[in-house]
Amino acid sequence: MQKISPKAIKVWRIREGIGAAVVLLLAVAALVLTLFVWEAFPWWISLILFIIFVYIAVVHVWLLPGLKYKYFRFQVSTDEIRIHKGILIKEKHAVPLFRVQNIDTSVGPLMKRYGLKGVTLKTSAESIHIPELESDEADMIRNDIRKLINENTRRTQ
């Protein structure tokens, strides 16, 4: 079983961190609004926003990325793709390769900076996402799968 790039932890942390920062900003804005601008604006809104910020900071920034990385595994074998994930509730997915219809890669600005790429496999009903792989590894996997599918298709014609 393969693991994704360890840089993923950092990327996830930054991504969630940005979200948390936005919430914190909103909380501060709400606080300023209550204190100085508009007295009628309820004070507890900023408190709720602050609690949300703490939750995101603790759970999504601090705890989850490491665990998510630790428990995510995938394997591309000759005929299928397997994915194991889940921290408490474990999920195991197996998708036969010959049912894969298209393979997309995705890169966000953050991922690009760290040289990462995500791969999404689409079958006619489900889509399977492998997040944050090293760029060249992602391309390799995509090419491998494409090759496997092509060979497979040609064989059975």
Add this chain to the structure above:
Amino acid sequence: MYSPQKLHPIAYLGSVVNGIKNLWIPLLIVLFQSREAIFSGNISMKYILIAGGVLILAIVLFGGMDFLNKYRTRFWIEDGKFIYKDGVITNREKELDVRRIQSIDFSEPIFHRLFGAVKLDITTPGDGIKIDTIKKSQAISLQDILYDEKSYIRDEVEAGASSEWPRVTEDEHGTQETASEVLYHMDGKSLLLMSMTSGALGTFLALVFGFINLIGANFLIERYFDYFEDAVASIALAIGLAVGLFIVVGYAIGILIMAMKYYKYSLEMKHDDLIVEYGLLEKKHQSVNINRVQNIIVKDSIIRRMIGYYSLSVTITSDSLDSEDIDGTVDLLPFIKRDRLYEIVQHIFPNYHVEAPTGKVPGRGYRRYFQVMTAILLIVTAVVQYFWFDYAWIIGLVLILVFVASGIYSARNSGYAIHGNEINLMTVGFFKRSHYVIKQEKLIEAEWVYNPFLRRDDLGIITLVTAAGILGSRATLKFIDQQDIDIIWNWAERSTSHAEDFSEGD
């Protein structure tokens, strides 16, 4: 059909109706706002003229595009392709490969039937085409030609036909040249029985409450109860009578609705296509290509199981958002005796082995089927009992018993059976069983889920996904033994028999 065809002229009326339909909410608001002016009695001619003018302008604006679009719509068959063209400013052209067409449906709503028009719905595994209002004669000849083309093309050598994804069992039936064969025709007795055992009351209730909600007439219900309270002395008796009468009438009307919907149900087989026809007021006509079938589902509910009637449906895949049923399930036989159903399945799908599996859930998994629901009910009941209603515990107890019974029923019946490259899965919802028959090569994904508690008890949840509509059809077996999961998992893993094939090629 080989030359460009136009829509039925009545389609233009349809676009006017559509224009009004899009406008009716703003219209209502305007009418409501100006109610005083209207009810005051002295509306000037000018007012009517302006109002009428604005209305006509709006209809032309909203309906006009549609109108032009319909005027410019053309469709025809060419070179084994079905071509559909429309568009006012931007021209759109859609081509469907006739070979890939997996179902041709048409329905005739009552409005369309008056003018001999139909709605046509063509689906392929990818996109689909939906044509509103074409002549019935056109639709029928189109269907015939498409079937002919399909059977004709199938005999040819397909050069580079790499696009046929569900390409298995392609030539099993191809040679049958029997014109068409009626497999099943529902008689009056079955129709009545079916309507009685389906959620007839539910249909009626949904209709009534939907209607009441729509016109906002809650007072009707109050008046209804008031009437009974006036007529009968005892209030309890009055309410009982009112509810009883409502249920009986609702049930009867529900039966009538169902009977009208499935009136003259018949299943036909033509070459590789199954054709379903039914309906009294709105006639439906659906067809499914056998080779495109992804899995077979045999469903029953506890009541129907007692009298020995089952239903058969199959799923096909489509990415088309236009289609009415996105879940991709097509009902082939809504209500049929068990033995007859198996006979027909055997006839249509000789390569499938359909056999109802026996229960496989171990004793320690039983409680998990109802524990969450029971806990929720307990909490809700406790809260309601404490704050609002003294007899809530009676209702709560009854509900809990029902859900426990349902859970045990589910646990007893859930199971699986594997025959070579084929799996029979029995999944159970609320007293409703669904029996999935899945070929290994149609499998898209296997999914196995567990949490620490399940792990400790050596249990797991497994889901097999096959293509159907956009979402896929998921068959889930819950809380079965780890060993059974391993068996199913390995069966799913073994999938592609071509695996060894290409590894040696490398």
